[in-house]
Amino acid sequence: MPRKIYYSRPITINKVLHTKNDTQISKQSENYIEVSTSNENKLREIRRILKKYEVIGVDLNIEEIQSSDPYKVISEKAKTAFEANGYNPILVEDTSLDIKGLDGKPGTYVNDFCSSVNGRRMIATEWLKGKDRSAIARVLLGIFDGVDVKYWEGTVVGEISEELLGSYGFGWDDMFIPVSEDNPQKKTFAQMSAEEKDRLSMRRKALKAFQKDPFKFGYPVYQLPEPYEQELQRVQLDQITDGKARKFAYKLECLESNNRIKKDMTATKYSNIHRTDNSYFTRFLLNPNTPSLGLMLTDVDRKHLKLQKNGDPYLWQMGPERRHLALVQRADFFMRHQNPNVHQILDRLDQDRENFPKRNNRRSITLEHALGIEGYSTVTQTLSLKEIGYKKLSSPNYASRSRSSDSGLYTIIGKHARSIYAIGCLPWVSGWRDVIVTAALGHMPVFVHRNNINAIDFNNQIRLISESIRTIKELGLPELAEKRALGNIGAALGCDPKEDLRKAKRLFKETGTKLFRIYTINSDPRVKETALALRQYFGDQIEIFVGQIADMKQCYELIANDIQVDGLIAGHGGGRQCTSATNGMALTTLEELYNLLINRDFNNTTIMVEGGIGTSVGALLVMGVDGILRNAQLASCVIEQGDLYFEHRNGEFCQPYHGSASAPTMIIESYHKDNANSRLFPSGRTKNVEGKSGYIYYREKANSMTFDIDQFKHYAARTLADLGVGSIWELREFLDKNNDELLRIVSADAAYTASAWRG
16 A cells, blocks of 8 residues: 655644754744835834834735635735745734624725725615614734634624714724724714724734734644555564653653653654754754753755745754654663663673673784784784775574664673663754663663764763653663663763863762763874773772874773773774765774784773674674774664654755764854864854765665664674574684684775675
């Protein structure tokens, strides 16, 4: 059964609410209003009543539909004015006059009958002779923001005078007498002063209603294409039996304010998106107070995104059916990671960590030949992981990929048993609360970023970690399971010994954070000094990871007795947003990593790899790597990242994925005055730019990051099965006994053939 294809305008599913700009009055701010009129008398009246507003009249000269239904008229008028005003909201008005003696006429056609003196005189002196002169005057105000039309109504009961009276006012003021105790002399509006009319008019009542309940301006968020019917039919809801799994599934910032937990795993309600603007960036937020990154937009992004006529980006969210798939994926993930069997495995590893098999430090003829190593330490070539494979072996043992994926991919990372996978500290990934929570519950270390928004406000990093902790605690996990998950949440620091020790103290005290990563590519002494300061103050209470590391000299300094970092992170040059491999800059590939892995001095230190790894997991495990840090590979445009997407010029749905020192990141961080001088030239241009700007793209199959995690676990489980083992422990034991050269260089011809077969 095919899904719906939208041949015209896509379905509107939500809207963005504008908030006041940080530095200037916005057209969408609460004290500025545009009104569709060129009538100066009407504008003066509106300004007298809306004293706190800056009221601007705009002459749009729009045509009105013909209808006796005032609400239909104002609705179409508001929508037409919205488009004519450059797709910006604008207040429109429609008046009607229902005269009882004329069977409710002229109604919405009042201007056709009463715009001329002769027309009004005909009604007052001729048509109503001997008839009921009672009437209801009505003003309807309306605004359309691309999503909704909001109405405000003001009515006044009155009567039609027997002749035209008065010279003030405008329109048909000279024939309408409001019936009120405040009008004992039965004056027409045209006989009243401006102050008298303002107290009684229907326009005043409508405008006061507007003041009491102002419209929250916004613009539309569109619905992504829904799944095929067959996809939905394959969902096995009867397998989701754990109440905590359902609770976890719904623990999403984009859902939790208005979607209750349901057994059918649906979430059909949407919370409005909030937008803030300043001179540096626009930020789209799930709620105004979230510490999560939000969807960030800089001028650099505008060149790459599809924009509406008014310059706003097109925004998209998952529809209810695609959300349904995401929730089922999340619940299934929880059940496979938070169950007694997995926790027993982790318990055994923690209790027996001293006996966990060490790396065998065996040298590889294949790698040394490829790297150009002569003797031991002379490196003349670089090598990429994608060029390395491993030899598959027959085995007398049956190794199940599914079983290995669920229970065999745990090892010792730092001081604790954890998954072989971790999430780095690029803000576009670890800047979302729900990414942090999901990774932590999947037994993956996750380092909350220190740059971007957190470079503007360090308190935001504390808030983000605190919110993640609160979310996990609300799940009601067993005590040990909760403690284990919370221990996976770490924080990224810089390499300023005094400043970053101060930050670590606050993080430790206010959030209980005990996992830290000194996130830097610097090779200067401050890296060592920061690690030393942390260890001297905290001792073994905390875990310290450092990377990406510079060279072996730095590594030896970091494992010295007075520091003894828990983990070293080797960079594999050529990550998606890395410019080192393209600009003739420093290039770190496999040489430092290889030297670490064959050196027994580092056998008590966790060795992790980050950047440009792709799917080359098997070779790393065979080489003896403990853990692999991923970013976009494990969270790329998924529901945990706010379920909010731009539309790229190429037609794909996307989110920003800019390098840590890219131009957009520099612009964002310059918002903080203390950062501006180091990020910008006086001309406002960014300086010392290194990383690339870029985007990650939405894929229909990966509604939740749990899908990507499972996919990469499958890659690792396949390696275990190919070698006839069921766990990382067994793999280490196997490698210690097997003397075969297992690594292989993938030739260009082989890579070409593989690519051809992949299509």
